[in-house]
Structure formats: C-alpha cells, structure tokens
Amino acid sequence: MRTTRPHLFAGRDETPVAFTETVGNATRLTAVNLAAARLGLEPGLTLADARARVPELEAFPADPHADLDWLERLAEGCARYSPTVALVPPSALVVDIAGCTHAFDGERPLAADVEGRMARRGILVRHAFGDTPEIALALARYAGGPAPDEKSAVRRLPVAALELDPDDAVALARAGLKTVGDVMARPLAGIAARFGADAATAVRRLSGEVQTPVKPWVRQAPVIAERRFAEPIARTEHVLAVIADLAGEAAAMLETRHQGGRRWIARLFRADGHVQPLPIETGQPTRDVPLLMRLFAERIDALADPLDPGFGYDLVRLDVALAERLDAAQLQLEGGEGGTEQLAGLVDRLSTRLGRNRLRRFVPRDSHIPEQAELMLPATAPAAAAAAWPQPEEGEPPMRPIYLFDPPQPIESVMAEVPDGPPHRFRWRRRLHEVARAEGPERIAGEWWRRHDATIPTRDYYRVEDRRGRRFWIFRHGLHGETEDPRWYLHGLFA
Amino acid sequence: MPDSTALIARLRRIAAGTAMLQATSASPDGWLKRGLARGQLHEIYAVQAEDGASGAGFGIATALAARALPLFWLRTEAAEQAQGRPHAGGLAELGLGADSLVLGILPDESALLRASADAARCAGLGTLLVETVGPARGLDLTATRRLMLAAEGSGVTVLSLRVAATPAPSAAATRWSVRAAPSRALEADAPGVPAFDVECLRRRGGPAGESWRVEWDRDAQSFRGAPVSGAGLSVAADRTVAHHPAAPVRRSG
Known part of the structure; x- marks a missing residue:
C-alpha cells in the first residue's frame, strides 16, 4: 500500500491506518500500523469502535490477493x-x-x-x-x-x-x-x-522432532550458476557477458551429467530488490553457449519494456529449469552443423523473439472432420505423431484445399439445379462465381459419438471450379429434410 | 580446419547455385522440370485476391520441383484472416509433407520482414515463402535487395508471394504473375489437377514476357504443359480419362 500509493502517506508517518474486512454485519480491523497500535487499536476491533476511539483513523478495505501478490x-x-x-x-x-x-x-x-x-x-x-x-x-x-x-x-x-x-x-x-x-x-x-x-x-x-517439508515457491532448478557483485553492474553488454560466463559454467556442469538444457532462466537481481527474469526455451536440449547468448539477446530485444537496470544488478543467476539427456556430440567429418540443426536454431531464435505460438508445425489427428484432422503445435514442442497423414492416391487431383477457413465463410445466392446437387452459381465476398465443374457430394457426418446431442447436421462437400478456373471447397450444412433450409458455406480454396 | 570446411561447403553451394541458374537461363522452359533457380529471390504476383491460393500453390509447386525443402512459410495475421489458414491435408495432396513445413504467423509486416531476413540467411532451409496480402510497402527495393543478398549467401530460394498487389520495383531475379486456369475436367465434369496461367513478367539478364498454361503433376513432382484452350476442352480428348477408366460416374464420399 505504502509502495503502490505513496501520495497517501507523504510525510504522514504518524497517521493511524487500519485495514478492514467485512464479516457478516460487522466491519472489523484486520491489520493496523504502528501509529494505530500505539493508540491502542488492535485487529479484531469493529471499525465503529475504532473510529469512536481514534476519529482520525484512516481505514481501507483489506485486499488479501494484493497481499499475496506482494508476498x-x-x-x-x-x-x-x-x-x-x-x-x-x-x-x-x-x-x-x-x-x-x-x-x-x-x-x-x-x-x-x-x-x-x-x-x-x-x-x-x-x-x-x-x-x-x-x-x-x-x-x-x-x-x-x-x-x-x-x-x-x-x-x-x-x-x-x-x-x-x-x-x-x-x-x-x-x-x-x-x-x-x-x-x-x-x-x-x-x-x-x-x-x-x-x-x-x-x-x-x-521440539524439532517432526518437520513438515518446505514447499518452495520456486522449484529449485537442477543446475544453477550465479555471480554476485560488490559493485552493481548496469550496462546490458556487461550483463550479457556475465550470462555468457554463467552459461559456460552451467554447460560444463550439464556435460558431466550428460544433459543439455531445454529451458533456461536468467534472473537479474536489482540492488533495490526488483527481479527481472529472462526465460528462454530451445526445441532440443543444448549446451551451446553462443546459441544461448543469441537467444538471450533476442529475449532482451523482445522485452515490452527495455531492460531498466536502475542502480544496477548486484546478483545474476542462471537456472537450467529443464534439462534433458544430451550425449556428447561427435563432429561431422566434413565439419559444420547439419541442416536440421540450423533450422532448429532458426526456429528457436524466432520463437524466442516472437513468442512460442508464432511458429508452428502440423501434426495429424485421428478425425475425419476436416478442421479437426490436424493440430498446429508450437514448432519448438517435441513432435509426437498420434496418427498418420492420409496418402494421396496416384493420379488423383487434390481432394482437400490448401487454405481452410475457420470458421467457414457463408456464401449467398446459391442456385442449385437439383436440391441435393452442387450449386451452379454462388456469391462470395460480393463476387458472383459461375460454377463450370463440380464433384461431389463427399458426405461428412458429425462425430455423433463425441457429442451427446446427436443433432449436428451432416455436411455435403463439393469441389467446384468457376469459369475462370478458381477452385473452391463448399458445403451444404445439413441435408434437405434434415434441416429446414440448409445454408451453404465456403470452407477452403484449392490451388 | 573448420574454416576450410566451411569455405568448401560455401563454394559447393555457390557452384550448385550457378549451375541451376545457367540451366534455367539456357532454356526458358527449364523451370517446368527443375523449378526456379536456387539461392535467388523470386516474386510471385497473384494480382487478384481470388488467385491467392493459385499463387501459393504455384510457389509450393516450384519449391517441390526444385527439391528445395524444407519449406519455411511466413505470413501475417492479416493474411490468415483474408486467405484462411494453410491446411496440411491439402498441402500433402500437393506433395508437400507436413514434416518438411514450418509455418510462421507474425503480428505485422515489420515483424514479417525481420523474420524473413533471418530465415533467408539460414542455410538449413530449402525454400522460404513470404506471403503478403495487399500492398506491402515494406517490401521495397532495399528490402528485396537485402533478401536477394541473403539468399545468394545461404543458397535458400526465397519466394515472395504478393497477393492482391500490383508489381513494384524490386531486386528479385524473376517476377511471375500467376492466375488460376480452368483445369482439364475428369469424368463427369469433375475439376482436375491444379492448373495455372503463368506469365514471366521480368527476368534478370534474360528475355521476359512468355506465358504458359501449366498443370502440376504431383506424382512426377514437376509441371507439364497444358492445352491453352482449356475451357472448351472436350472430355474425349482428355488423356486423364484414359488413365482412369474405372467408374463411369465420380461420386465420392
């Protein structure tokens, strides 16, 4: 309170202050400051009594969440x-x-x-x-x-x-x-x-005979390297140089354990008590100090507020929060890294700068609903394929679009020759498309075994091509007879 | 020792790059079989927004034809809204497996440019596909020159896909305009394999202005020429029918 709202307390150390909480019908004091305690107020007193005794008492409602946050x-x-x-x-x-x-x-x-x-x-x-x-x-x-x-x-x-x-x-x-x-x-x-x-x-x-285990606030990292300074350091280059030294120490420790770090957190302790965490993550376990330093530099560049050293940092600690097995690498005979490692490095670098969810990989899922047949996972996450991709048949044109709209986009003015046939013209994004060729329907029913209300309309998909050669994937949401007036949607675009 | 091996690798890459370049400039049709020259920046324009999918399909097909994988696809959130999101099932049917694709979706154009400059320098990539929708003012002469230099250094083919944009000055090696073309119908008037109308708008140090109508052959991983009068093509003249005499009526699903 004193820290977050200093204007309330400027030059008024002697003002009695109390925090109150309403329980039932009574508003009671939960905490008092020194000045109030000297005047004989104590927690548990009702606010009315306290005011009667000390009229100048300043009372604020207690905020346990803010207290916990501060703690x-x-x-x-x-x-x-x-x-x-x-x-x-x-x-x-x-x-x-x-x-x-x-x-x-x-x-x-x-x-x-x-x-x-x-x-x-x-x-x-x-x-x-x-x-x-x-x-x-x-x-x-x-x-x-x-x-x-x-x-x-x-x-x-x-x-x-x-x-x-x-x-x-x-x-x-x-x-x-x-x-x-x-x-x-x-x-x-x-x-x-x-x-x-x-x-x-x-x-x-x-008496010390029984001891409940301590549940630490921050889980202790398996590998820690830290450095204290008699004189706080402030320049970002110096901070990075220190982190590089610490990363070297941590890498040596990891090497003896045959491990590499996947998640690294550098914590910069400012002299006034503020802590700046700098977390980075890599797709594969690593002990490569230059790579880590590039990631830390990216992380500092990507901070919403630039690094504010204030009066300087007097302690820098590097935690390896997640370590995985990594055996000593044998250099390739020709020297240099393989292509996959370079790509992994690029993915790590961009994920660190932009955020973990910006770079993605596709992973197949076992579902026949088109928009659920694939998962987009962060590219740094280890890939575990639960299902296999369908193999295209030789000589067949693509049956699935390369772009998919999620959610599907409604199309208007759909004219179909027969009620359950393909449309022969439709309007999408204010432009009329005359259908020249069509194939279908490919009927995709809802996954009734996943939902209790078995009323998901069936979708009839058509591959259509307009007179100018644009190929679309459209569907009618519901069969005639299943729903009143089935609507049409455009779900994807073919190459 | 590492210096010399790196040098050898670099020389090899450069040699491979120039060999490709010569092959392409020797015959204007070379790209049909071997894709676009490696280690260069190429621009693919889909002037109308509806042709965006054809532009993307053409770009991916050239990468596949050049065997320049893995493919790193960078696009903005705005493109995600306008064009829909890439669908792995459809890309696999074009020939691009999901394990050789990494997708990057960036908040804005400046982040896109920065990420593409980094990616173009990464020699572990085969192709970098940078997709922009609408007039991308950041992709000016300076930015394209930078991408071109990065591509020459690393050997990565950089494809700049410009959807709903008009051609602007740039440092790209080639510039293509792609439109969707009517496909050759299969039996029962079903849409056939992807077909494109491709025009070479600009070629550095070579003639430009030719146009082709091509089809993408996924199984052979190459383009093949298609008859230009595709719209009025009769089903009887269709070679694809001879390959698939199976069902008289195509009804799938």
Whole structure:
C-alpha cells in the first residue's frame, strides 16, 4: 500500500491506518500500523469502535490477493539469499539458508541485509533462525525474551505459539501451563489424551522432532550458476557477458551429467530488490553457449519494456529449469552443423523473439472432420505423431484445399439445379462465381459419438471450379429434410 | 580446419547455385522440370485476391520441383484472416509433407520482414515463402535487395508471394504473375489437377514476357504443359480419362 500509493502517506508517518474486512454485519480491523497500535487499536476491533476511539483513523478495505501478490514478489526477491524460499500466507516467508550464508559471512549479517533492504521499502520485519521452519516461524511470531540458545528460546515461548484452538489454549492456561516449556515438561501421552493428537504434534514440531517439508515457491532448478557483485553492474553488454560466463559454467556442469538444457532462466537481481527474469526455451536440449547468448539477446530485444537496470544488478543467476539427456556430440567429418540443426536454431531464435505460438508445425489427428484432422503445435514442442497423414492416391487431383477457413465463410445466392446437387452459381465476398465443374457430394457426418446431442447436421462437400478456373471447397450444412433450409458455406480454396 | 570446411561447403553451394541458374537461363522452359533457380529471390504476383491460393500453390509447386525443402512459410495475421489458414491435408495432396513445413504467423509486416531476413540467411532451409496480402510497402527495393543478398549467401530460394498487389520495383531475379486456369475436367465434369496461367513478367539478364498454361503433376513432382484452350476442352480428348477408366460416374464420399 505504502509502495503502490505513496501520495497517501507523504510525510504522514504518524497517521493511524487500519485495514478492514467485512464479516457478516460487522466491519472489523484486520491489520493496523504502528501509529494505530500505539493508540491502542488492535485487529479484531469493529471499525465503529475504532473510529469512536481514534476519529482520525484512516481505514481501507483489506485486499488479501494484493497481499499475496506482494508476498510472492518478496519471495522472488528473497531468491537472492537462497534458492529455496517458501511462502507462508498471509505474512511470512521461510528461507532455507543452510549452506547459503558464505556470501554474507554468517547468519547475522545475512539477516541484517534482509532487514536493511526491507527497511528501505518501509517494511517492518521480524526474523528468527530455527532448526526447522516451524521453530523459526514460532520464534519470529511469538518473540519471547532473550535466551542463551534456541532450545531455551522455544521453551520461553507462550503457549499461543502452539497455535491450538482458543479453547484449548485457555484450558492449558487454566492448568497453569503458560509457556511451551511447561507443556514440554509434561508427558506427551497426557497432552494427547487431554487435547488431542494435534496438540501433541504441535509440541513435537516445536521440539524439532517432526518437520513438515518446505514447499518452495520456486522449484529449485537442477543446475544453477550465479555471480554476485560488490559493485552493481548496469550496462546490458556487461550483463550479457556475465550470462555468457554463467552459461559456460552451467554447460560444463550439464556435460558431466550428460544433459543439455531445454529451458533456461536468467534472473537479474536489482540492488533495490526488483527481479527481472529472462526465460528462454530451445526445441532440443543444448549446451551451446553462443546459441544461448543469441537467444538471450533476442529475449532482451523482445522485452515490452527495455531492460531498466536502475542502480544496477548486484546478483545474476542462471537456472537450467529443464534439462534433458544430451550425449556428447561427435563432429561431422566434413565439419559444420547439419541442416536440421540450423533450422532448429532458426526456429528457436524466432520463437524466442516472437513468442512460442508464432511458429508452428502440423501434426495429424485421428478425425475425419476436416478442421479437426490436424493440430498446429508450437514448432519448438517435441513432435509426437498420434496418427498418420492420409496418402494421396496416384493420379488423383487434390481432394482437400490448401487454405481452410475457420470458421467457414457463408456464401449467398446459391442456385442449385437439383436440391441435393452442387450449386451452379454462388456469391462470395460480393463476387458472383459461375460454377463450370463440380464433384461431389463427399458426405461428412458429425462425430455423433463425441457429442451427446446427436443433432449436428451432416455436411455435403463439393469441389467446384468457376469459369475462370478458381477452385473452391463448399458445403451444404445439413441435408434437405434434415434441416429446414440448409445454408451453404465456403470452407477452403484449392490451388 | 573448420574454416576450410566451411569455405568448401560455401563454394559447393555457390557452384550448385550457378549451375541451376545457367540451366534455367539456357532454356526458358527449364523451370517446368527443375523449378526456379536456387539461392535467388523470386516474386510471385497473384494480382487478384481470388488467385491467392493459385499463387501459393504455384510457389509450393516450384519449391517441390526444385527439391528445395524444407519449406519455411511466413505470413501475417492479416493474411490468415483474408486467405484462411494453410491446411496440411491439402498441402500433402500437393506433395508437400507436413514434416518438411514450418509455418510462421507474425503480428505485422515489420515483424514479417525481420523474420524473413533471418530465415533467408539460414542455410538449413530449402525454400522460404513470404506471403503478403495487399500492398506491402515494406517490401521495397532495399528490402528485396537485402533478401536477394541473403539468399545468394545461404543458397535458400526465397519466394515472395504478393497477393492482391500490383508489381513494384524490386531486386528479385524473376517476377511471375500467376492466375488460376480452368483445369482439364475428369469424368463427369469433375475439376482436375491444379492448373495455372503463368506469365514471366521480368527476368534478370534474360528475355521476359512468355506465358504458359501449366498443370502440376504431383506424382512426377514437376509441371507439364497444358492445352491453352482449356475451357472448351472436350472430355474425349482428355488423356486423364484414359488413365482412369474405372467408374463411369465420380461420386465420392
């Protein structure tokens, strides 16, 4: 809110602000800022009460989707600390920093870096380290007093950190158990008998015995290469040079695994936390760095907004998101690449620049409905032919047009000599065509076994040629007797 | 070592290209059997929009006759609206298999020009077919010169199919005008194999102005001459009938 609509908050840090949500008939506060909290407002209060206490309160309706969106963007930004970042809606992120602290000389400088970056955006952060995500979350949310180590810190947490039902929490408090440590000192069987298995599981989670797996926000790529800079880099050529270095490293890693990358994502982390992803895709697995660099250059050219380095990028990471088997290639004896590889390279380059769906290949489908007998797949997709193309008969003229209209175009003023014969003249695009030759009908019935309402009209197709030699594929939609007044359509053009 | 092999490959391509060119310029009818010269830019005009399908069919047929595959077909979304979309079944019946065809549909003319400039440089292609509908102002002397140079360098035959356009100055090696021609009827007055009225409007360094009426023979993968008085042709004189004496009435489906 503060970031997206800064004019509302200009120079007014002390204004109490609250977000509200309407549940049933009551509008209640869901979140308050520091100034409002200092005035004694807290989440759960109705808006009317809050206004009565603090008349100058500014209230906005809460937008959980925007919150989640913002959290996702933060998660993306946190990818600079570790490849494994998980979202815990509504307001928490879990970052697995095991083995990732070397770039910051330890955990505490890393946390200081996080706090510094967030503070620049006006975001208050509470952080905690823990052996498991649950311990870290509980420590961050229900901060107790300072403690010599993690175990005793957990023991000093209030029982609310177990996140049980409110009734159970009250019951625990009545039994004199005020901290997690008090609960842990009791035999677990007794807790389970009195408060249910969930309570026992909650205790075991906080003691580190049980750990739910982290579901990372971004799936970790099998091969990652990254580079950090003490001084941010801003020029596009430098960025490309860094990506080329990283691609070389990734290619070497892939080579030892006998793999090649199909999907590559370069992420440019700007110093102010913005992340620019640059995804590219190739039709065949590759480790060819010059080829990849051409694709990345295309991708940067094709960006809707040009690359905005701001104050520069301080981290560049290259993920190989999808790797497939690729054995070491033997050079052809004559040298150079084969023609198919050059074509594949061209297709990859154009698909990267223009979009995946712009370049297509035809794949046959098992259907006798003309417009459904073929699929147009992106040319980079691996081709898997499910059906075979019909083989033309020797000496026969083409039975199918080279251009097909989808949907078919209506034709007018159709005159047929006999009701179920071919027309002898028709009007298409305001021009009258006198039919000189015709062949048909080729009767194509609807696929009644695919649709429950078996009322799809039959189509009678005719190949017709007008006096000037233009050849058309037209059909009557419905038989006489099947439909009232069957309409005629032009479906295709022959060469 | 890679340099010399690349050089040899390049020389071979150039040699192949000139051999074709000589064959074509030696006899004006050479293209009927061997297609248009490789590594050059050729323009195919279908002056009226209704002849667009004939222009495309003629272009694909010349690529097949020259055995210049795979074919890379670039067109704009506007062409997709005006002409319909290419149909693999019909193209296969013309002789062009779907595995040697890649189709590119581009948002506008400038993207089309950029993509075709890239594709013309890709030696892995046989033919590049660039289809435009209406007056394409981007395909001017400079753009066609660029395509011609790229084609000469890579050995790709570049066909510029101009539907509903009037001939404009360009750097193309040849310029053709294609119209649909009445086909020779099969039995029961059924439309026969594709027939075209072809006129050579311009030929660089050679005579121009001849016209032909040709049929496309898919099985032989070549053109053959057709009688010019096709419209009034009697069924009895039709050679195709002799090949297919099977059914007295053609009713398919």
